[in-house]
Amino acid sequence: xxxxxxxxxxxxxxxFQVQPLIARSILPWFGGTPAVWTTCMLxxxxxxxxxxxxAHLVCRWSMRVQSAVHLTLLISAVPFLPITPDAxxxxxxxxxxxxxxxxxxxxxxxxxYGLLSSTGPLLQRWFSQVYPQxxxxxxxxxxxxxxxxxxxxxxxLFEPNLSLQTQRHTxxxxxxxxxxxxxxxxxxxxxxxxxxxxxxxxxxxxxxxVTAPGWSRVLLWLGLAALPSVMLLATTxxxxxxxxxxxxxxxxxxxxxxxxxxxxxxxxxxxxxxIFGVLLFASxxxxxxCLYKGVAVALPIQIFSYSTTLFAACMTCHGELARCKPASRxxxxxxxxxxxxxxxxxxxxxxxxxxxxxYYWEYxxxxxxxxxxxxxxxxxxxxxxxxxxxxxxxxxVLTALFAGLASxxxxxxxxxxxxxxxxxxxxxxxxxxxxxTNDMGAYLSVRNGQIQxxxxxxxxxxxRMRTSYYGTGSGVSIAIDDHPRRDSGPMHLGVVxxxxxxxxxxxxxxxxxxxxxxNPEVKRVAYDYFSYCKNCPAELTIELGDARVQMDREFExxxxxxxxxxxxxxxxxxxxxxxxMTRECFATYWKHLKEDGILAVHIxxxxxxxxxxxxxxxxxxxxxxxLVEWDPPDETQSETSSTWVLVTRNxxxxxxxxxxxxxxxxxxxxxxTVWTDDYGSLWQVLKREDLTRxxxxxxxxx
Numbered sequence: 001x002x003x004x005x006x007x008x009x010x011x012x013x014x015x016f017q018v019q020p021l022i023a024r025s026i027l028p029w030f031g032g033t034p035a036v037w038t039t040c041m042l043x044x045x046x047x048x049x050x051x052x053x054x055a056h057l058v059c060r061w062s063m064r065v066q067s068a069v070h071l072t073l074l075i076s077a078v079p080f081l082p083i084t085p086d087a088x089x090x091x092x093x094x095x096x097x098x099x100x101x102x103x104x105x106x107x108x109x110x111x112x113y114g115l116l117s118s119t120g121p122l123l124q125r126w127f128s129q130v131y132p133q134x135x136x137x138x139x140x141x142x143x144x145x146x147x148x149x150x151x152x153x154x155x156x157l158f159e160p161n162l163s164l165q166t167q168r169h170t171x172x173x174x175x176x177x178x179x180x181x182x183x184x185x186x187x188x189x190x191x192x193x194x195x196x197x198x199x200x201x202x203x204x205x206x207x208x209x210v211t212a213p214g215w216s217r218v219l220l221w222l223g224l225a226a227l228p229s230v231m232l233l234a235t236t237x238x239x240x241x242x243x244x245x246x247x248x249x250x251x252x253x254x255x256x257x258x259x260x261x262x263x264x265x266x267x268x269x270x271x272x273x274x275i276f277g278v279l280l281f282a283s284x285x286x287x288x289x290c291l292y293k294g295v296a297v298a299l300p301i302q303i304f305s306y307s308t309t310l311f312a313a314c315m316t317c318h319g320e321l322a323r324c325k326p327a328s329r330x331x332x333x334x335x336x337x338x339x340x341x342x343x344x345x346x347x348x349x350x351x352x353x354x355x356x357x358x359y360y361w362e363y364x365x366x367x368x369x370x371x372x373x374x375x376x377x378x379x380x381x382x383x384x385x386x387x388x389x390x391x392x393x394x395x396x397v398l399t400a401l402f403a404g405l406a407s408x409x410x411x412x413x414x415x416x417x418x419x420x421x422x423x424x425x426x427x428x429x430x431x432x433x434x435x436x437t438n439d440m441g442a443y444l445s446v447r448n449g450q451i452q453x454x455x456x457x458x459x460x461x462x463x464r465m466r467t468s469y470y471g472t473g474s475g476v477s478i479a480i481d482d483h484p485r486r487d488s489g490p491m492h493l494g495v496v497x498x499x500x501x502x503x504x505x506x507x508x509x510x511x512x513x514x515x516x517x518x519n520p521e522v523k524r525v526a527y528d529y530f531s532y533c534k535n536c537p538a539e540l541t542i543e544l545g546d547a548r549v550q551m552d553r554e555f556e557x558x559x560x561x562x563x564x565x566x567x568x569x570x571x572x573x574x575x576x577x578x579x580x581m582t583r584e585c586f587a588t589y590w591k592h593l594k595e596d597g598i599l600a601v602h603i604x605x606x607x608x609x610x611x612x613x614x615x616x617x618x619x620x621x622x623x624x625x626x627l628v629e630w631d632p633p634d635e636t637q638s639e640t641s642s643t644w645v646l647v648t649r650n651x652x653x654x655x656x657x658x659x660x661x662x663x664x665x666x667x668x669x670x671x672x673t674v675w676t677d678d679y680g681s682l683w684q685v686l687k688r689e690d691l692t693r694x695x696x697x698x699x700x701x702x
Contacts, residue, residue, distance in 0.1 A: 003185040009146030011119035017150040028579035034240035042346035051117025052339040056332035067190040082172035141266035225341025230366035260314035271319030313370035320377035428519040454500030475628030475644020497570035507538025516547035
């Protein structure tokens with residue numbers, strides 16, 4: 001028994017340890033967006049399905065053949081160690097990198113991950129043959145416990161203390177230990193189990209549990225597995241698009257998802273329909289408020305609401321899944337269906353929803369779907385007090401609650417479409433062009449997610465006005481207008497992040513202006529609906545692709561671009577791409593700045609305090625950071641409050657007498673926060689908001 005008790009949780013631990021590890025490794029190559037993680041999750045789910053399919057197939061053979069095949073596959077995984085993703089897979093300009101990510105993962109960890117995926121169901125099937133009077137389903141809970149341990153230790157133990165390279169080598173060594181244990185388990189089982197394909201049946205208390213499951217039951221399994229998978233990925237998208245793409249915000253939803261599996265398959269004690277049914281409807285209501293209030297909701301409340309809803313949805317679906325599990329002879333088929341549902345959910349979010357929906361509507365559909373299929377399961381279960389639609393009054397209440405939830409979700413989605421001129425969605429997020437009016441006149445604005453990223457007035461006299469975060473009092477305005485070279489000749493300006501192209505108003509005849517933009521849709525919108533770029537008198541170029549990747553390629557090809565001013569403004573919704581704010585990335589910025597150049601970093605953010613981070617990155621490289629917090633007068637309706645950090649060694653600029661009153665003093669205490677490619681903690685920069693004030697805003701509907 002000890003072979004099973006050691007091998008199964010170790011395989012699950014490695015299975016889920018490698019997920020954030022490999023995703024963290026490739027994140028900077030693909031723009032640092034939430035879609036990188038969800039695409040990785042799709043790969044993990046599909047390969048998990050392949051592993052379960054292999055286990056289901058091989059169990060039909062004799063034990064002699066099973067052991068020979070599995071030992072061969074274990075040996076075939078050795079050449080893939082140590083796991084090292086190839087940087088040559090970085091995307092080219094303008095392409096959707098989804099398929100490139102999937103191919104990269106397949107070649108890097110496909111075989112080891114597939115073997116780990118097959119271990120749980122295969123060894124549980126062997127366990128049921130070695131110990132025919134013991135249920136193997138508790139080993140499923142043990143497996144998920146190993147998975148949860150991997151997820152919980154990664155952001156708090158492995159990521160902060162080990163470099164990515166050390167993590168990859170440590171994981172590879174542990175995988176070798178797994179290979180030895182799994183090989184020993186295979187050989188021992190071969191000796192104990194008779195060489196026959198005959199099935200051994202564990203006695204079950206219900207007649208239904210020992211009969212072959214029908215198609216309606218299999219479809220119910222599939223739905224109960226697929227919809228929580230949709231909610232898992234949709235919740236991750238919902239959190240990451242507004243904060244940052246960090247392992248913690250990947251791991252929290254995935255941990256809750258796994259925890260529900262552990263509890264539901266460990267014992268019937270944990271899942272109580274009356275408790276989790278009420279929790280599901282109540283938490284769904286809280287999430288609807290978050291969706292409705294949007295950016296006004298404090299981050300801790302968003303995390304709590306979305307996480308609670310996810311956990312309630314997973315507990316109800318997985319609880320019903322555990323209640324209708326089959327006899328052990330159908331164990332591998334049951335697990336195969338669960339894996340198929342997980343993969344179906346991943347495909348629905350990553351490949352289908354991203355192409356047919358113009359917004360993140362899969363969250364709305366996933367939430368409504370989880371509630372609906374839970375009601376279906378209650379209706380079908382003979383042991384349920386709600387079986388067969390009775391009592392009538394209870395089903396009237398449940399139907400009314402579901403109809404109310406569906407109508408609220410629909411009205412919230414319709415509300416987001418008001419005043420919309422154009423909306424598009426791709427791998428890099430959702431872009432929405434909306435119309436609006438203020439005292440100065442009509443304008444068009446562009447939003448990424450829920451955050452405005454620039455606007456332009458329609459009046460011809462106002463179309464060249466500096467608006468939004470780039471107004472006359474902003475930090476980037478000071479960096480360009482007060483640069484000592486501004487009045488002596490043409491300048492070379494670089495901008496990371498195109499938006500509406502507002503920064504083009506700073507380009508004058510003779511200047512060179514170079515934009516870096518990862519999202520081709522942003523370029524289309526900037527030219528189709530705004531005139532900043534089209535009317536710019538400077539020599540303007542737009543480089544499509546991740547700015548960091550492009551800059552590294554340009555430096556290798558032709559050396560420094562020697563920017564006079566390089567502005568970093570590459571937010572996706574309100575989430576900051578972490579790979580553009582690390583020590584290694586700032587080293588790339590320094591290489592492309594002139595000796596007297598100025599780096600202007602836009603750090604306005606509702607949730608994160610990025611002042612210490614940018615300050616420390618500048619100081620450790622020997623530069624002087626200047627904090628500029630611009631709050632335009634109330635009567636100004638063309639500009640937006642903004643926070644910029646200007647970083648330079650330009651003595652003439654730093655000694656300007658007007659710089660002191662234009663800038664802001666740094667806080668007296670500055671935490672020693674520095675992000676690297678190996679590690680960046682969200683908690684280091686999280687704003688400590690007044691929770692009472694946040695709750696007051698949350699429940700205010702005015």
